[in-house]
Amino acid sequence: MKDIDFERTEYVTNRELENDEGEETGKLQMFSYDNEVFHYKLTCPYCQHTFEGEEELGSRPWWIECPECTRSTNVYRIKDKKKREIKDRAPDPSDV
Known part of the structure; x- marks a missing residue:
């Protein structure tokens, strides 16, 4: 991967990806x-x-297909995923 000029970037991510399990x-x-x-x-x-x-990616969700197994990986927004997890979480019994 080419060197990144972090001063110029509009988007950067470096994360682990999960399989179906x-x-x-x-x-x-x-x-x-x-x-x-x-x-x-x-x-x-x-x-x-x-x-x-490198790809031109339009509106989300973004999907990148593996050329080897042809399965696609979703590149989600970290903020969006965190909001969903908080929203989906059941209320804490001590809050009731």
């Missing part, structure tokens, strides 16, 4: 300078194939 078996590094063209290095959470690329 919830195990963190993949990894994604992604950045963009303009929120249009995204550069990434991905280790597929399903087959562990590692590949790099």
